[in-house]
Amino acid sequence: MNSEGESTQIAVLGLGYVGCVSAACLAQLGFPVTGIDRDEYKVESVRRGVAPFFEPGLEPLVRENVAAGRLRASTSIAALADADIAFICVGTPSEKNGNLGLDQLRRVVGEIAGTLESRTKPLIVAVRSTVFPGTCEEVVIPAFQGNPLVRVVSNPEFLREGVAVRDFMEPSLIVVGGEDPEAVRRVAALYAPLQLTPCLVGLRTAEMIKYASNAFHAIKICFANEIGALSARLHIDPAEVMETLCEDRKLNISSAYLKPGFAFGGSCLPKDLRALTYRAQRLDLRLPLLESALPSNQQHLQRAIDAVLDLPAKRLGVIGLAFKENTDDLRESPVVTLLEQLIGKGRQVRVFDPHIQLDAIYGSNRNFILQQIPHIGRLLGASLGEILEWADHVVIAQKLSAELVEQIGRSGLPVTDLVGSSLAYVGAGAATVAS
Numbered sequence: 001m002n003s004e005g006e007s008t009q010i011a012v013l014g015l016g017y018v019g020c021v022s023a024a025c026l027a028q029l030g031f032p033v034t035g036i037d038r039d040e041y042k043v044e045s046v047r048r049g050v051a052p053f054f055e056p057g058l059e060p061l062v063r064e065n066v067a068a069g070r071l072r073a074s075t076s077i078a079a080l081a082d083a084d085i086a087f088i089c090v091g092t093p094s095e096k097n098g099n100l101g102l103d104q105l106r107r108v109v110g111e112i113a114g115t116l117e118s119r120t121k122p123l124i125v126a127v128r129s130t131v132f133p134g135t136c137e138e139v140v141i142p143a144f145q146g147n148p149l150v151r152v153v154s155n156p157e158f159l160r161e162g163v164a165v166r167d168f169m170e171p172s173l174i175v176v177g178g179e180d181p182e183a184v185r186r187v188a189a190l191y192a193p194l195q196l197t198p199c200l201v202g203l204r205t206a207e208m209i210k211y212a213s214n215a216f217h218a219i220k221i222c223f224a225n226e227i228g229a230l231s232a233r234l235h236i237d238p239a240e241v242m243e244t245l246c247e248d249r250k251l252n253i254s255s256a257y258l259k260p261g262f263a264f265g266g267s268c269l270p271k272d273l274r275a276l277t278y279r280a281q282r283l284d285l286r287l288p289l290l291e292s293a294l295p296s297n298q299q300h301l302q303r304a305i306d307a308v309l310d311l312p313a314k315r316l317g318v319i320g321l322a323f324k325e326n327t328d329d330l331r332e333s334p335v336v337t338l339l340e341q342l343i344g345k346g347r348q349v350r351v352f353d354p355h356i357q358l359d360a361i362y363g364s365n366r367n368f369i370l371q372q373i374p375h376i377g378r379l380l381g382a383s384l385g386e387i388l389e390w391a392d393h394v395v396i397a398q399k400l401s402a403e404l405v406e407q408i409g410r411s412g413l414p415v416t417d418l419v420g421s422s423l424a425y426v427g428a429g430a431a432t433v434a435s
């Protein structure tokens with residue numbers, strides 16, 4: 001129900017896999033829904049209570065809701081007149097070069113805009129089609145030429161064909177993005193019966209989450225297939241390997257290692273990836289995804305290095321030297337590479353690590369610093385205070401305790417955080433959709 005106490009009227013533009021499933025399911029949730037498509041066959045089919053394509057469970061929903069008068073269909077954009085919310089579900093196919101084809105989107109948005117002259121009530125346009133981040137801002141919103149009746153939100157669809165009705169009714173994720181909180185709230189409220197709290201985010205963020213999700217799914221499949229292929233070549237049961245890997249809910253199937261931050265390093269990940277891909281190559285087995293992990297990590301480190309080199313700083317205080325927090329292990333620490341490049345480019349640098357004090361560490365780490373990286377050992381400060389006194393810019397290269405973060409904050413020095421939010425150093429300038 002909307003704030004006026006009436007049932008929200010919904011229009012769904014595009015009755016393909018996403019649109020028809022969304023229309024039938026929203027009608028099933030009790031909303032009056034009009035599906036609009038240029039394809040007469042699909043519209044006729046829905047009117048007769050028949051699903052226009054095969055999707056398990058869709059036909060009974062279409063039949064039931066058409067019979068109940070909650071689901072209608074039309075080929076005319078004029079059927080949008082009564083709608084409070086219009087879901088855009090048109091296709092966004094790949095162009096030959098891989099870019100996203102926005103012809104259907106531009107056309108439907110133009111058609112919606114054409115209905116606005118005679119419109120008196122507000123309209124929320126919810127983009128459900130998959131569109132590249134920035135499309136709502138650069139293509140959809142401008143089409144409405146600042147009409148105060150229209151607000152635009154992004155509400156990406158995550159359903160899978162074959163289980164689409166179940167995915168709609170039992171969603172894994174609901175995302176509503178927009179800059180108008182009331183419009184976002186109203187679209188999110190449609191999903192209240194589904195018992196999953198929608199994630200409310202910014203417009204571009206919602207668009208990006210859809211791409212991030214699909215990229216993640218693709219990477220997961222390729223990962224499982226590459227590990228499976230190598231396992232099979234080694235006469236190990238691929239299913240048993242992956243099933244057992246999935247038993248680990250703390251590090252493997254969890255949010256661990258899924259936060260944008262600094263490059264990885266240390267004594268295990270680089271070494272073991274190298275061994276895995278080397279052995280696969282010896283078996284004439286190409287594993288492009290696994291082979292790309294170290295180059296990807298190197299690229300990420302280089303972005304951080306470039307960002308630090310670009311800083312208008314004279315004296316850089318780098319905080320963190322070990323490859324991660326709470327260790328004094330320096331093996332393959334990306335900070336060592338960062339420092340070497342800064343020194344090489346003539347920057348004045350000093351470094352502090354809470355767990356690496358030359359007079360306090362011993363054994364292999366002390367020897368490593370004194371023999372392998374003495375040029376970096378010489379940069380070590382005895383205390384954070386000493387570094388903060390000296391520096392005119394702080395670079396955080398390791399997760400720090402709350403006390404150290406507070407101490408850095410009190411210094412008033414400008415900070416570049418390589419670990420917390422990658423926006424600080426990789427977000428240079430927003431790209432345009434350019435389609």
Ligand SMILES: NC(=O)c1ccc[n+]([C@@H]2O[C@H](COP(=O)([O-])OP(=O)(O)OC[C@H]3O[C@@H](n4cnc5c(N)ncnc54)[C@H](O)[C@@H]3O)[C@@H](O)[C@H]2O)c1
Nearest residue numbers: 014016017018037038039090091092104108129130157161
């Ligand atoms: N298919 C999936 O599993 C899936 C899942 C999640 C997201 N998506 C995304 O959802 C979007 C739609 O995908 P789909 O598979 O449903 O596409 P589809 O090609 O099956 O359906 C698109 C429909 O839009 C209609 N259409 C085009 N222009 C129109 C206009 N101006 N007015 C009215 N109708 C118009 C077409 O006739 C067609 O019926 C795409 O962006 C896709 O990437 C798809």
